[in-house]
Amino acid sequence: MKKNLFWLIFAALPLGMYAQSRWTIAPDQSIVWRVGDDIPHDDHIEMSGEKVSVVLRYGVKADGSFGLERSMVWPMLRTIPNDTHASLMQRFAVDYPSLILVNGRSLQNEKVKTLQLDGRLTVVSEYAVGYPNLASARPSNPRQVVELTRVFFPSTTLPMVCERYIIKNISDRNMTVNMPASRTVYQTDASLGVDGSYTMVAELMNGGLFTLKPNETCAFDAVVKAYKSSEQEVFPDVAQEEQARRDFVQEVWSKLVFESPDPVLNTAFAFAKIRASESIYKTKGGYMHGPGGESYYAAIWANDQAEYVNPFFPYLGYATGNESAFNAFQHFARFMNDEYKPIPSSIIAEGIDIWHGAGDRGDGAMIAYGAARYALTKASREEAEALWPLIEWCLEFCKRKLTDDGVVASNSDELEGRFPAGKANLCTSSLYYDALVSASFLARELRKGKQASEYEREAKMMKSAINRYFGANVEGFETYRYYDGNDVLRSWICIPLTMGIFERKEGTIEALFSPRLWTQDGMLTQAGSETFWDRSALYALRGVFAAGAREKATDYLKHYSGQRLLGEHVPYPIEAWPEGSQRHLSAESGLYCRIITEGLFGIRPTGFSSFDLTPQLPEGWDRMALREVYAFGTQPFSIIVERSDKNLKVHIERNGKRIQSHTCKTGQTVRIKLTVK
Helix, strand or coil, X not given: CHHHHHHHHHHHCCHHHHCCCCCEECCCCCEEEECCCCCCEEEEEXXXXXXXXXXXXXXXXXXXXXXXXXXXXXXXXXXXXXXXXXXXXXXECCCHHHHCEECCEEEEEEEEEEEEECCCEEEEEEEEECCCCHHXXXXXXXXXXXXXXXXXXXXXXXXXXXXXXXXXXXXXCCEEEEECCEEEEEECCHHHECXXXXXXXXXXXXXXXXXXXXXXXXXXXXXXXXXXXXXXXXXCCHHHHHHHHHHHHHHHHHCCEEEXXXXXXXXXXXXXXXXXXXXXXXXXXXXXXXXXXXXXXXXXXXXXXXXHHCCCXXXXXXXXXXXXXXXXXXXXXXXXXXXXXXXXXXXXXXHCEEECCCCCCCHHHHHHHHHHHHHHXXXXXXXXXXXXXXXXXXXXXXXXXXXXXXXXXXXXXXXXXXXXXXXXXXXXXXXXXXXXXXXXXXXXXXXXXXXXXXXXXXXXXXXXXXXXXXXXXXXXEEEECCCCCCCCCEHHHHHHHHCCCCCCHHHHHHHHCXXXXXXXXXXXXXXXXXXXXXXXXXXXXXXXXXXXXXXXXXXXXXXXHHHHHHCCCCCCCCCEECHHHHCXXXXXXXXXXXXXXXXXXXXXXXXXXXXXXXXXXXXXXXXXXXXXXXXXXXXXEEEEEEEECCEEEEEEEECCEEEEEEEECCCCCEEEECCCC
């Protein structure tokens, strides 16, 4: 009774009351934590490049000092057994500032001033030198004081994580700074490596003795790197590596730019583009987008890659993302077979092995859904022709799995048995329905009119079967049961909304945001449990926008975004809790971006150069825009939605020039046809 009373009280309170903001948004779109008395506090963030990933476990201790542990992952340095989790991993906690001598004395009494995230982690601290009390060592005091800036980031292309240390004399006297170079080499056990022993190096470079006048600086660099015995060690220019990382962030920030009156949503979208795009590894099987999380690298999954993030990349126009998406579908296509045995859930170990431990999770529906949407949005006829056999095969596989009730049977779903899914679940059938719709559009582009008509007919039948078989009153809500016999609310009841199935939208939306499923920390996977997976919350927010409940969706999106971007664990969407300790799996960030593209703007690809646009402009907004959209085979274009009396004006612009304008109601669909140039 007390628990129910808590939920009733929580449901009645404004969402903003629960959005804690440790971080703030800076003018350059980074986020900054200005450290005060809100310590101690610890957090972790994952950053990735083509050959390395690192989880930085960082924090500010109760005494104001900084703490850091680097959890390194080298996806292409494979260990034995060469399974899903067989990336070389090592944790390093070396504290380079402890080696610094200023005027012959070590740094003492650190006080962290700010932390900043912008694709890098930057930490600014002040130290006393040889004195226990920083308060008595101000710059105006003759005692010497230094400022230390640390910058952490992964190399974009090399198997290393880089660190820059900048020392500034903020006293009024000259000082000497002595930083000894150091190099520590580790060898792994040859019997545990696919390619024998691996070499790991933690190295401090550019050390030496410096004399600094007041306000002058000096810098030194450090790297942690690893390589095979057959590879030559690389000696990087860390300044160039930092510029490459900045260039990468600038590229994804300058494309597909979301503009709204809400800076938190704009910034959360910008950060999500970083995480969605950086976690792509250059394997011997080609570029592979990997979830990360110190577990999932140099491999692809039918849900994370094919379903979640691959359909997003054509909008962003990030070439490596598109290449990884097409490569993933080609890998899955290797497993088509005449017997229509299931395609593996995951292709692992740089493409040389598979994982299929949960049986058929509805992977065929996931792949068909993602591949058809990707092909339409990417708008490359050559790629679409190459992907068509895979789409066709997956649809036929699902068709052969139809039960007597007309829904798709599968062994489990993407949660792989963590929660019951019955013999036929709502997710698999909904994905199959949307895949049929997209495939009908794609078939017409490929001049396969007969197949297009057949897929349209099958989609209508599938939609009816979903509503008939899964439609149910669950816990008093007119929504969906997740499987036959399910009588407890599940978060995946949102799936039909994202696929344009709105017959039971009112009850479904009410159930999703009821205290039975929505909590201040996330959306519960199952009512009454403590487990939440962000992917279902992200799907739900997208679906609720698509269903036209924009005010409710906006309120909850603001709360969610504020918490993930500026709260206690930042700056990206997370995978799950308690499993995985809220790790920053990358495809979830792709799902966040799709809330904006497919939910708020309601973009639905209908051809290589056409799409449906169903803008859901919230009541408090006069305008929103997506700038530099790279989809549909054209030069980049922008979508601007403006309020005009009781209507909306939709403008399509290219190179700063307006090329189309349309008038519609909020939530009304407009068919956009682009001219390919």
